[in-house]
Amino acid sequence: MGIIRASRLIYDYIRRDEDDHVEEVSRAIDGLDLDIKAGDFVAILGHNGSGKSTFAKQINGILLPTEGTVWISGMKTTDESHIWDIRKTAGMVFQNPDNQIIGNIVEEDVGFGPENLGVPTDEIWQRVDESLEAVGMTAYRMKSPNKLSGGQKQRVAIAGVMAMRPQCIILDEPTAMLDPNGRREVIRTVHELNQKEGITVLLITHYMEEVIEADRVIVMDDGRLVMDGTPREIFSRVKELKSYRLDVPQVTELAYELKQAGVDLPEGILTIEELTEHLLPIFRKANAL
Amino acid sequence: MSIRAEHINYLYGEGTAFEQYALKDVSFEIEDGQFIGLIGHTGSGKSTLIQHLNGLLRASSGKIYYNGEDIDQEGYDKKALRSHVGLVFQYPEHQLFEVDVFSDVCFGPKNQGLSNEVTEQRAREALIQVGLDERLWTQSPFELSGGQKRRVAIAGVLAMQPEVLILDEPTAGLDPRGRDEILDEISALHEEKGMTIILVSHSMEDIARYADRILVMSHGEKLFDAPPKEVFRHYQELERIGLAAPQITYVVRSLKEKGIALEDDITTVEEAKTAILRLLRKADGRA
Amino acid sequence: MxxxxxxxxxxxxxxxxxxxxxxxxxxxxxxxxxxxxxxxxxxxxxxxxxxxxxxxxxxxxxxxxxxxxxxxxxxxxxxxxxxxxxxxxxxxxxxxxxxxxxxxxxxxxxxxxxxxxxxxxxxxxxxxxxTPNELTDGLEKSMGFLNRVGVPVHEVSMMMSIALRFIPILVEETDKIMKAQMARGADFESGNLIQKAKSMVPLLVPLFISAFRRATDLAMAMEARCYHGGEGRTKMKPLCxxxxxxxxxxxxxxxxxxxxxxxxxx
Structure with a gap:
């Protein structure tokens, strides 16, 4: 069993009127089965409203299942006695960089988690130092969060989670409000944590270029898991992706279009180098060079 | 009919120790009916610039002319200017406030002093233009999805029937399909109504697809002002200021380096596909 | 700025x-x-x-x-x-x-x-x-005795420090909302008192909604980082x-x- 596991998970948002009568029920997650291996970098794709953010909130018990079960490192999220262990194990980074930073100074914000866990002062400092170093924000430790760029704020938020020494990090659209540079900054940081510290990463996004280097890509639609595979497998199914309101990077799209037009290319080309490498022999054969 | 900016400077914190140029000697002219892409990294001055064009900010020095008239002259009607030059800010959450979608869209025309009848007529037209399902018109704007909110915000400005529409990152945070839908609607306004569009975006792919001219801002200065193909040829300079060309430009460059004779100015997937197929077919024909 | x-x-x-x-x-x-x-x-x-x-x-x-x-x-x-x-x-x-x-x-x-x-x-x-932070900390610690008579000293000081963090953000947001409404022809300056008060509605509604949203987001983020009140909490910078x-x-x-x-x- 992996570090994160969901079994026949169902979640309903229930809207009630003033008298507590159920007014509307909308199913955000509809029978999700998922098992995530420790140490993996997993990307969850899906359009807005596909249920991917709702799922993220299930993982550390911010939302609890309507039906079914979620386990984190073998702990059930519905087991109240483990709630803090679960949140410590599965740290979470949210979309809006401003609304998750609590401290007025970068280093104090990073220390917030350990403070809550009752970690002794000396060790808090040690953890803060290490976490800031890991996300490359040591130089900004005395700054006010209000003076940082969006990408830097998200790195502070990641450091804040790292200071709790989690086994996995869930990032719920961490780049949706950032510019391209901030986006790259955050994704690079997360990959480093995954590779150097062996942290399991669950990245929720709808930017396709962010998932190319993931170990595994999961596509959600209507609260269900609809695609699951390596980036190459997923990106070879361009038409299917588009039917889920998603897209592919331009290079993948070009390769797909050329293949459709009869050019003999393999499926699921992800990088410029790959496309060049495969196109060259074709041009040579056709004497088009 | 045009917007003309002449040597615009804008200083933050004038006269203090924190004095800083947000815009530095920026000049350009935007003719009627153009589709302009405005790009630049965060803090390059592009947001400051667009707020000058409808008179929300006043230049420290330099002049802006709308249809030949200096907008900073004594007695110029800035409120009227704002209905000619419509500006949609990035976050719809910053402008939605009414109890239902329809009333919210009525806010602009009502401020113009139009009669109820005309106001409602315009709100209806605007909502149809942005393709918002009529069933949603009576709903609270706060209960809509991100893409729907964005549409209502755009309709709120369209209802004033501007001649120029400026949009600050209208696709931020939307999923790929939502992005395409919004951009297609904006493009339709340009094609069908002949509206002048200024689109601020971080996505070079989007800009390459829609704009017929690109303004590049960097550190408060105008760096490039040319058609997309020409601007993206300077991809190295764009990279130096924290931007890039569309990915397809790099694909084409990589193929060219290996000796495939593609044109230099390919900026969209469609163009690349056509060019590659043409080369292959030509070779086939020879053989 | x-x-x-x-x-x-x-x-x-x-x-x-x-x-x-x-x-x-x-x-x-x-x-x-x-x-x-x-x-x-x-x-x-x-x-x-x-x-x-x-x-x-x-x-x-x-x-x-x-x-x-x-x-x-x-x-x-x-x-x-x-x-x-x-x-x-x-x-x-x-x-x-x-x-x-x-x-x-x-x-x-x-x-x-x-x-x-x-x-x-x-x-x-x-x-x-x-610094405002030290001041909050100092107040929390020196007013600690009020805890015994039921004053939630820790919570109050946490609120103060969160307010310190969010006031500049909300001030900036107010500016943005004002501009967005002015772009739609809103007028915040002219008119008599009643008209002026009425013209504040398009400013205040988005501002309140945003503040509430931020509050919900923040509460969620704090919970996700194991915040559960002052009990059992240690300090990164204890006063001594x-x-x-x-x-x-x-x-x-x-x-x-x-x-x-x-x-x-x-």
Missing amino acids: IREITLGQYYPVDSVLHRMDPRTKLFGTMVFIVSLFLANSLAAYGVATVFLVLVIRLSKVPFSFMIRGLRAILFLLLISVSFNLFLTPGTEVFRIGFLRMTWEGLRLAGFMALRLIYLVIGSSVMTLTT YHRRDTMGYLVYAGYLLAIVLLRHFS
């Missing part, structure tokens, strides 16, 4: 006073305020002046920053001085029409002015040398007294003693 707004008026230099425990400074400010009300002679004010000048020198904050706060109370100062000058009965100095200025009034007005000015400068010394604080308390004691003695023997 609006982003530059800082709350409080912290002046960042390194001095003994800056390094002092916020509790020591809070207590010192209280001692000083009490002393101003005990002082009733020229000699006592002399001692207070020496104390204040010494503290200002120790703080390394330029004097001009110290007196900035006075601008806010200038009007209050003028009114109370003139009331005291002309409405105190006693030996007449001169009179203009029905206004009589007395020697007693002069003395009272002088002390009153000094008291107000010293009060403002005295508290400025604290806010200039203490150093030698300079002991020195501080000794100086306060000596100062207060001098003021009390002067009051008794004059």
